[in-house]
Amino acid sequence: MPSPRIAFLGAGNLASAIVRGLLDEKVCAPADLVCTSKGGETARKLAADTGIGHEADLARLLAGADTVIVAFKPQSLAAADPRLAELTRGKLVLSVLAGKKLATLARTFPHARALVRTMPNTPAAIGAAFTPYCSLAPLAEADRALVERLLNALGQFAALDESYFDALTAVGGSGPAFLFEFVAGLRDAAVAAGLPPDVAYRAALETTLGAARLLARSGQPPETLRDKVTSPNGTTYAGLQVLAQRDFRATLRDTIAAATARAAELSKDS
The missing domain is CATH 3.40.50.720 (NAD(P)-binding Rossmann-like Domain)
Structure with missing residues (x-):
């Protein structure tokens, strides 16, 4: 056709x-x-x-x-x-x-x-x-x-x-920008931890890609894969404790809520 x-x-x-x-x-x-x-x-x-x-x-x-x-x-x-x-x-x-x-x-x-x-x-x-x-x-x-x-x-x-x-616009439409910002933050954190900038960016990017592919192919909830990476009192546990203390998920909820609210404002008739 x-x-x-x-x-x-x-x-x-x-x-x-x-x-x-x-x-x-x-x-x-x-x-x-x-x-x-x-x-x-x-x-x-x-x-x-x-x-x-x-x-x-x-x-x-x-x-x-x-x-x-x-x-x-x-x-x-x-x-x-x-x-x-x-x-x-x-x-x-x-x-x-x-x-x-x-x-x-x-x-x-x-x-x-x-x-x-x-x-x-x-x-x-x-x-x-x-x-x-x-x-x-x-x-x-x-x-x-x-x-x-x-x-x-x-x-x-x-x-x-x-x-x-409105919510789909925040998650799907704006979501890529939030992920790009996450990768940029992971890169900058890696540089601050002592890695050369080129290595830091490659490590941040490939880790993000690999983790996303693993999640997509596993068919398992992200929490299950997170727990498989996390050893009691290990390095991942130490990092996750900081995310929990800073209420990482609440930050994401606020991010999506702000984008959703803006989408709703844009959808109002002018």
């Missing part, structure tokens, strides 16, 4: 991650994808880097597209070109805009044949995303299959109720 023609409204980091995921997994060829961006610079760069098309004129961009991926900045939705309502008539519209609810999206894309909200994260670029999705109305079988085919190219996906999306 030939790949559908997909138009990207926006060409920033998330759009780039999705494009690269689709191309790497061979779900689409470069000729099947086209993008645009405000000012055109990021669209030209994405096109040059990946071989996809770019088109500044909105009508020409959408003329041949069956699927439209909305990937500009969420705050730009309120000022989106009013022609989008008619130009997306009869098309499958898939949004990756953080915090923008289906009811809000429907005001900009009132005539879409199907309207889907998703929240992929940047690991989509290597086919390792977790992407929840929901739709304004039940999807026709062909549209559901298309949505899941696209999302499958990005990694794991799940159809979930929209009420979960």
